[in-house]
Amino acid sequence: MAKRGAAALLVLLMCSLPFASASADTTLVTHDEERLVVQGNAGATWSTTLNLDATQRGLFVVACGSCEASVEDAAGTALASGVGGLDLTHRPEVAGTLTLQVTFVVEESATVLLLASTMTEVPNRPAPGEDVISTVLAPSGAGDAWWTGTDHVRLNGGWQGAATAVVNVSADSTAYVLAETEEPAWVDVLVQHASSEIDLRLILQNNTVEVTHASLTLTQDDLPFSHRMFLDADQRAMMLIEGTAPNTGAAVAMASHPTSGAMDEVAGEDSERVVGHGGQIKVYDVNDTDALRVTPALGTEFRAEHLVQGTWVATSNATSTQPRTVWALPGAVALRLTCISPTCSADVALTEASDLRSGEDAQGYVDLSDELLRQGGSAGYLPLNGSANGHLVRATLDVADVFPFQIDAWEDSIHLVKVTVWTSEPVMLELIPIDPITGTVDEDERKHEVVSGQGESLSAQFGRGAHLVRISLVNPDEVLNGTWGSDLATLNYTLEMAHGVVDEGDEPWFEPDEASQIWGARVRWILGFCFLIPVAYLARMQRRRTLLANTLRAQRERLRQIVARLDEGRPVAQERRDLHLALDAVATLDFEDACLSWGQPDLQHRTDELAFAAWRLDRRLAQHGAHVLLVGLAAGPRTWEATALRFDAPIGAACEVKAVEPRFMHHGEDVFLDTIRAGTVVFLTVELDGANTLVDLEVNGLVDAKPRAARASAPLELVSTEEA
Structure with a gap:
């Protein structure tokens, strides 16, 4: 059989598209499947065009109440006109553009149908296997236009992917139109228009035989009429269209659809x-x-x-x-x-309809040997305090659901659990305690009862571990005796859980394993050695301080030696550092021995509670002030608290403490020593700044929570006679 390509069909289809223009008085133009509905005011004119070649027949149909319609060719020659409607089938001698014009006498709507044939008629009825022109129907694809009514589904008459046949028939003139597909397909035949009654025969032909698929007599009241038939790849469909009246115009659309693929x-x-x-x-x-x-x-x-x-x-x-x-x-x-x-x-x-929103259906039977059930099952654990939703799907023979819940607590603890059910009908509710030691059901505490589902609850006592709740239909046999996939109603339910502790039980103690014991011993040894490191460091420092103190005890007039070394050119920073190290070491000596090691004090004062002495140091040792002093204090048999050392100027402006070593807090003319324990010795260097050359040394503090003070009987000269 000869087949026309899809490209030729597309060219003919493009030629059949109408182009419309309207006057300013036209109110609205809408589509109703293949028809146009034009709403016009009185005096308005609306026109549209249709391109036809010499092989095509065009259909012009206008239905209105009192409008005037006419069709003209490209030269302006009127081909037909009418009042109150128009029905014209025309084939031009040469290709051209035909114009349809509608003039509205009163405000009304007109229904317009313009079609150009894209299928070719054959002059005579072909025999099976005869080589004649046949239109190849292009298959529809996903998303192509469909019309879904309340009664049936068919191709939308306005779909431009369909092939269209416009014929002019009578009782003595029959039109023959052939169509075929490249693959097996469903073929829709949609009769869009007939000016009078027509007879339509659908015949299926192959290379050898033909079969009449359908014989139909259609009136205008039957339109639009849709019929579907199956066409194999080696078949073609032939439409025989006859009219019962002369010059009967008819329009038929055909479309093919695949028999496989996705909807x-x-x-x-x-x-x-x-x-x-x-x-x-x-x-x-x-x-x-x-x-x-x-x-x-x-x-x-x-x-x-x-x-x-x-x-x-x-x-x-x-x-x-x-x-x-x-x-x-x-x-x-x-x-x-x-x-x-x-x-x-x-x-x-x-x-x-999954249970507990898990995407799974809960197990319906109790099997304590099933470890999966006690570990959460397919749907998971019920919340110990909260609610969960489930479903009993009668259509799948789901008549019961079993849910585990877990109580994490101490040994021998006792818990009270209440389960409340909300559903639309009575159900059977079971609470199943499991002995955590034996793993068997505790029948003494097991409870089951038919509950109404309107907030009725059931309570039981449980120990620690996993336990079960089972909910089931009251009459499961009615469902189990049915068939799978029936339309029985699904029962939806909600379980609310409430938990309280009756007895906390015994707090557990766990024997450490062998690895923990081994590593625990190793860690203790490591930490022990780490803790001994500071002790060793302190012991070493104490030994060094003791050796230095013994060395200083054997020395005399150490301050004079410092001056001599400075005179010899030793760096001041080095001498100052050695002096500061000696302060801590000398403090471990007896106060008298310590004073002898420094040399004769420039000021000395002693009472029963406190003794102190002061030495002038070489000004070259000063770093922040004008004068630098060495002061030693020794507490008596009782502790001094909140102790402060004051450098009071007897005449003139007050002196200001600039630096103290060791670093005690100081302010103005005071140095705050805090606590001097009984029998201890403190040595410090103090740098003073000021124009005064005399200061009185005064010590204030609390002894047994009572104020005490010690003041030297004579002032200390800050400038020696030699320096003056």
């Missing part, structure tokens, strides 16, 4: 609309608790199949034309809907 889908808020052709499918990923709620349109038939272990399985009630819920079989990972009828349209909603 189209249009997403909605709570569901989606699927539209497809016979043989097409739609696949959904599911698990054991998922279901599809399918609501097919009239005339739609689906088959539901389940993918289980790599094989598509159908149940006994797989096909349906009525609304139904398709529950996934156990172990299914996908559901497939296959369109069985020639066309299919349905609303599909994916729903699920």
Whole structure:
């Protein structure tokens, strides 16, 4: 058979597109499938054009109440006109543009149909296998225009991907139009217009035989009329169109659709609309608790199949034309809907009924040997304080759910657990305590009762560990004696858990393991050595200080030696550092020995509670002040607290303490020594600044919480006679 390419069909289709223009008085132009609805005011004019070549026949149809319609060719010659409507079928002798003009006498709406034939008529009826011109129908694709009514599904008459035949027939003149497809396909035949009654015969031909598929008599009241038939790859469809009246104009559209692939889908808020052709499918990923709620349109038939272990399985009630819920079989990972009828349209909603929102269905029986159940089961643990939702799906023969809950507590503790049920009908509720030692059911505390589901509760005492709650239908046999996938109602329920402690039990003690004991001993030895490091350091420092103190005890007039070394050019910083080190060492000596090691004091004072002495140091040792002094204090048999050393100027301006070593707090003319314990010795260097050359040394503090003070009887001269 000869086949025309899809490119030629597209060119003819583009030539058939009407182009419209309107006056300013036209109010509105809308589309109603293949027709235009023009709303015009009185006196308004609306026009449109249609391009035709010499091989095409055009159809011009106008339906209105009192409008004036006319058709002109490119030269302006009127081909036809009419008042109150127009129906013209015309084939031009040469290619050109025809213009349809509508003038509104009163305000009204006019329905306009313009079509150009894209299919070629053959002059005589061809025999099977005869080589004649045949239109190759291009298959529709996903998203192409469809019209879904309340009664059926068919091609939208305004879809521009369809092939169109415009014929002029009568009782003595028959039109023959042939169409074929490259692959097996569903073919829609849509009769869009007939000016009077027509007879339509649909014949299927192959290379050897022909079969009459349908013989139809159609009036204008039957239009638009849609018919679908299956066309194999080695067949062609022939339309025989006859009229019952002279010059009967008719327009028929044909379109092909694939018999495989995926159906189209249009997403909605709570569901989606699927539209497809016979043989097409739609696949959904599911698990054991998922279901599809399918609501097919009239005339739609689906088959539901389940993918289980790599094989598509159908149940006994797989096909349906009525609304139904398709529950996934156990172990299914996908559901497939296959369109069985020639066309299919349905609303599909994916729903699920998992327990505890886990995506799984809870186990329905009690098996204490099942470790998985006691470790949370397929749906997980019930919250010890809180609520959880579940479902008993009668359609999947789900008549009971068993949930574990865990109590983490001490040994021999006792807990009170209350379970409250909310549901739409009475159910059987069981509380199953498990002995944590034996792993068996504690029958003395086990409780079961039929509860109304309106907030009624059941309580029991439990020990530590995992325990079970079981909820089931009151009459499960009614469901178990039925069939899988029935439309029985699903029972939704809510469990509320409340927990209280009756007895806390005994706090556990755990023997450390061998590894912990070994590493514990090692860590203790390591930490012990680490703690001894500061002790060793302090012992070494104390030994060095003792050696230095013994050395200083053997020396006399150390201050004179310092001056001599400075005179010899020894660095002042080095001498100052040695002096500061000696302060701490000398403090370990007896006060008298310490004073002798420094040399004769420039000032000395002694009482029963306190003794102190002062020495002038070489000014070269000063770093922050004008004068530097060495002061030693020795507490008597009692401790001095809140002790302060004051350098009071008897005449003139006061002196200011600039630096103290060791670093005691100081302010103005005071140095704050804090506590001097009984029998201890303190030596410090003090740098003073000021113009005064005399200072009185005064010590203030608390002895046994009583104020005490000691003041030298004579002032200390800050400048020696030699320096003066």
